[in-house]
Every structure is written in C-alpha cells, then in structure tokens.
Amino acid sequence: MPGLLRGIVRTAAVAGTATAVHGRVQRRQDAKFAQRDADTAATRNQAYEEQMAPPPAPAPAPAAPAAPAASATEDRLAQLKSLGELKQSGVLTDAEFEAQKAKILAG
Structure with missing residues (x-):
C-alpha cells in the first residue's frame, strides 16, 4: 500500500503542476492574442475613419502674378x-x- 500511495501522490503532483503550468501559459497567450486583436481593431478602425473622411478641400489656385x-x-x-x-x-x-x-x- 505504501507504494501505491506514493504513486498516487506522485501522479497528483505531476497533474497539479501540469495544470498550473497549462493555466499560466493559457493566460499569457490569451493576453497576447487580446493585445494583437486590439491592435488589429484599432488599425482597422483608423483605416475606416480615413476612408470615410471627406476628401480635403482643394488648395486655392495661386493668384495670377501681377504684371511685372x-x-x-x-x-x-x-x-x-x-x-x-x-x-x-x-x-x-x-x-x-x-x-x-x-x-x-x-x-
């Protein structure tokens, strides 16, 4: 029985460590992907705003130079x-x- 208990404890420790590591990696990836998605959305919104903005007014034609x-x-x-x-x-x-x-x- 002591060998069986030792095996169960070892398995629980390995599984617990694996779960903790997996959770940490998952949170880090979620944060990275959230940041990337936010940057992509900001770029897309900026491009949309530029596309929908009215074109700039044409510059006034330069005045005809006075007769020399x-x-x-x-x-x-x-x-x-x-x-x-x-x-x-x-x-x-x-x-x-x-x-x-x-x-x-x-x-």
Missing part, C-alpha cells in the same frame, strides 16, 4: 513713342503733347 513693372514701363515707353510720332507729324500741338505726356507719366 518692366511690362508697365515698356507700355509707357511705347505710348510716349507714339505720342512723339504724332507730335512730329503735326497731329498734336505742343500743349496737347505735354498734357498727354503728363497723363501717361502720372498713370
């Missing part, structure tokens, strides 16, 4: 040249020429 000052200067020079040609041809008097020239230079 060189162009305005060239335009004034062209007007003054044509005014000078009109004066030389006799179409404009000196007073009319000076008045038109003042308007061009002021504008």
Whole structure:
C-alpha cells in the first residue's frame, strides 16, 4: 500500500503542476492574442475613419502674378513713342503733347 500511495501522490503532483503550468501559459497567450486583436481593431478602425473622411478641400489656385513693372514701363515707353510720332507729324500741338505726356507719366 505504501507504494501505491506514493504513486498516487506522485501522479497528483505531476497533474497539479501540469495544470498550473497549462493555466499560466493559457493566460499569457490569451493576453497576447487580446493585445494583437486590439491592435488589429484599432488599425482597422483608423483605416475606416480615413476612408470615410471627406476628401480635403482643394488648395486655392495661386493668384495670377501681377504684371511685372518692366511690362508697365515698356507700355509707357511705347505710348510716349507714339505720342512723339504724332507730335512730329503735326497731329498734336505742343500743349496737347505735354498734357498727354503728363497723363501717361502720372498713370
């Protein structure tokens, strides 16, 4: 009987240890899988939110650049040249020429 009792105690100890180890491993795996599932769900939710978000408003078109000052200067020079040609041809008097020239230079 003592041998039989020793065998039963040994079997109970091994089974108890195995059950405790199995429980610890099971809890650790459950925690790991729960964390992985939570990360996957968070990634999926973030992707869904990005997909459902309205598209960003298009950026406003850049304003057309103002006419460069060189162009305005060239335009004034062209007007003054044509005014000078009109004066030389006799179409404009000196007073009319000076008045038109003042308007061009002021504008």
